[in-house]
Amino acid sequence: MARHRGRGVATINYPIGMNLGGDPSQALVHSNPTGKFTVALSSIDLGQGMKSVTRQICAETLGIPVEDVYVDTADSDTGPHCMGSFASRGTHRVGNAVMAAAREARAVMMEAAAEELEVDPGDLETDGRGSIHVKGAPHRAISVRDVAIAAQFRQGKTISGRGIFLVPLSDVNPETGEMSPATCYAHACQIVDLEVDDETGEVTVLKMTSAYELGRAINPKLVEQQLVGGSWMGMSHALFETPEPYYPDTREGPRDFNEYLMPGPGDICPHDIVVLERPAPDGPFGAKGPGEMCANPSLPAIANAIYDAVGVRIDELPITPEKVLRALKVRGRPEAPPRVR
Amino acid sequence: MKTSIQFRLNDEEVATFADSGSNLLDVLREGIGDLSVKGGCWQGTCGTCTVLVDGMPRLSCVTLAESCEGKSIETVAGLRQGAKLHPLQTAFMERFAAQCGYCTPGMLMAAKALLDREPNPTRENVVDAICGNICRCTGYEPIIAAVLDAARAAPRRS
Numbered sequence: 001m002a003r004h005r006g007r008g009v010a011t012i013n014y015p016i017g018m019n020l021g022g023d024p025s026q027a028l029v030h031s032n033p034t035g036k037f038t039v040a041l042s043s044i045d046l047g048q049g050m051k052s053v054t055r056q057i058c059a060e061t062l063g064i065p066v067e068d069v070y071v072d073t074a075d076s077d078t079g080p081h082c083m084g085s086f087a088s089r090g091t092h093r094v095g096n097a098v099m100a101a102a103r104e105a106r107a108v109m110m111e112a113a114a115e116e117l118e119v120d121p122g123d124l125e126t127d128g129r130g131s132i133h134v135k136g137a138p139h140r141a142i143s144v145r146d147v148a149i150a151a152q153f154r155q156g157k158t159i160s161g162r163g164i165f166l167v168p169l170s171d172v173n174p175e176t177g178e179m180s181p182a183t184c185y186a187h188a189c190q191i192v193d194l195e196v197d198d199e200t201g202e203v204t205v206l207k208m209t210s211a212y213e214l215g216r217a218i219n220p221k222l223v224e225q226q227l228v229g230g231s232w233m234g235m236s237h238a239l240f241e242t243p244e245p246y247y248p249d250t251r252e253g254p255r256d257f258n259e260y261l262m263p264g265p266g267d268i269c270p271h272d273i274v275v276l277e278r279p280a281p282d283g284p285f286g287a288k289g290p291g292e293m294c295a296n297p298s299l300p301a302i303a304n305a306i307y308d309a310v311g312v313r314i315d316e317l318p319i320t321p322e323k324v325l326r327a328l329k330v331r332g333r334p335e336a337p338p339r340v341r
Numbered sequence: 342m343k344t345s346i347q348f349r350l351n352d353e354e355v356a357t358f359a360d361s362g363s364n365l366l367d368v369l370r371e372g373i374g375d376l377s378v379k380g381g382c383w384q385g386t387c388g389t390c391t392v393l394v395d396g397m398p399r400l401s402c403v404t405l406a407e408s409c410e411g412k413s414i415e416t417v418a419g420l421r422q423g424a425k426l427h428p429l430q431t432a433f434m435e436r437f438a439a440q441c442g443y444c445t446p447g448m449l450m451a452a453k454a455l456l457d458r459e460p461n462p463t464r465e466n467v468v469d470a471i472c473g474n475i476c477r478c479t480g481y482e483p484i485i486a487a488v489l490d491a492a493r494a495a496p497r498r499s
C-alpha cells in the first residue's frame with residue numbers, strides 16, 4: 001500500500017490545420033469613411049482569441065492602429081467561407097487570409113493617399129498611428145481617415161481587399177509514395193511528474209514542465225492562455241473524460257456533469273512553460289498555432305509516467321483508477337517503498 | 342399559478358410575477374431581465390448560475406424563487422460601481438481568466454462571496470470557493486491567480 005512517483009515524457013510534431021493540402025479560409029477587409037477597417041470572417045472565436053489575433057494581423061499589415069480595426073465573425077451565411085476553428089488552424093490559415101486581404105486593401109489605400117498628396121504610391125509609408133506620409137518627409141502627410149473620406153466621396157474607390165489562403169495539394173512521389181502532408185508543424189515536449197496510489201488506483205498529477213515551439217507568438221498572453229487551458233484539457237482526456245463504464249451503449253453513458261467528470265481546480269498542478277518562437281516560413285508574421293496541439297503531449301506523457309511509477313502500461317484512455325487497479329492486479333503491486341528521486 | 346415575488350437585486354427593489362415553483366435563474370433572466378446570470382445545466386452541477394443570496398453563493402437554477410422573497414440578491418450586473426470595475430473584474434481581465442466566458446459570471450460571484458467573507462484567502466480557500474464551478478477553457482490556474490490578485494488589490498477594510 002503505497003504511493004509511487006513516476007515521470008513521463010512525450011514529444012509531438014503537430015501539423016497545423018488539415019493534412020494533404022486544401023483547407024481554405026477567406027477574409028474580406030474594407031474601410032468605412034471614418035478610416036476604420038472591418039475584417040469580415042466566418043471563422044469563429046470561441047474564446048481562443050481569433051478576433052484579437054486577426055485584428056492584430058490586419059492592423060499590422062495595413063499599417064494602422066489596432067484600435068481602428070473591427071473583426072466581424074458574425075455569420076457563416078453572409079461572411080466569406082472558412083473551414084472552421086479546429087486543428088490549431090485559425091491563426092495560420094485565417095491569419096494568412098486576413099493578411100492577403102489587408103495587403104490588397106493597403107494597396108488601394110496607398111493609391112488613394114497618393115492621389116490626394118499628388119505623389120507616387122511607392123513613395124508613401126504608414127506610421128502605424130493613423131497617418132500616411134512621404135518617405136523621409138513626415139510633414140507631407142494625410143490621415144487614414146481623410147484618405148478614406150476622399151476615396152469614398154471624391155475618388156469613387158472602395159478601400160477593400162480580398163484574401164484567401166489555400167494550401168497547395170500535397171504531391172506524392174509515385175515511385176516511393178513519399179509525401180509531405182502538411183506545410184507547417186508545431187512542436188512540443190512535456191514532462192509530467194505524478195503519483196499513483198496502488199491501493200485506490202488514483203493518479204495525482206504533481207507537476208508539468210513543457211516547451212512549445214509554435215512559430216511567432218503574435219499575442220503572447222493569448223498563447224499562454226491556450227497552453228495552460230490546453231494542458232488541463234490534455235490531463236482531462238488522459239485521466240477523466242469518458243462515456244464509460246456504460247460504453248458501448250451510449251444511451252447508458254454519462255448524462256451530466258455529475259457523471260461526465262473533468263479535473264476541477266483542486267486537481268491542477270504547477271506548470272512550467274517555455275515558449276520557443278521559430279517563425280514559420282508560410283505563417284502570418286511567422287505564426288503557427290497553439291490551439292489544439294497543446295493538449296496532445298499530456299496524454300502520452302501521463303501514460304508514460306504511470307508506467308514509470310507502477311510498471312503498468314495502460315493503452316486505453318482515460319486511465320481511470322479502475323483500469324490502474326485491474327492492471328496492477330495482473331502485474332502485482334510494485335515494491336514499496338516508492339522510489340526516491 | 343402566478344405568484345408575486347419581491348426582493349432586492351443589486352441594491353434595487355424589484356418585483357415580478359412568476360409561476361409558483363419557478364427557479365431563481367429563470368425569474369432573474371426572464372422575469373426581471375438580468376441577463377448577466379447564465380444557465381448552463383439547470384441541474385446544479387456546473388455553477389455558472391451562481392448568485393449571492395444575502396451574501397451566500399447559491400446556484401440560482403436550483404433555488405426556489407419564492408424562497409428569496411424579501412432577500413438581497415447580487416449578480417454580476419451589480420459588481421461594478423459606476424464606471425469603476427470591481428477588483429475581481431480587473432484581475433480577471435489582467436490574468437486572462439476568461440476565454441469563452443461562459444463560466445465567468447458564476448466564477449466572479451463565487452469569488453466575491455469568498456472575498457466578502459475572507460479578504461485574505463489562501464490558495465486553498467480559493468480552490469474551495471470555486472470547486473463547484475466548471476470551466477472548460479482556462480485550466481482554472483488563471484482564475485485562481487486572478488482571485489488572489491483581487492484580494493491583494495482590494496482596499497483593506499480596517
Ligand code: FES
Binds near residue numbers: 381386391402
Ligand atoms: S445552471 Fe445552475 S449549476 Fe448549472
Ligand code: FES
Binds near residue numbers: 442476479
Ligand atoms: S472561460 Fe470558457 S468555461 Fe470558463
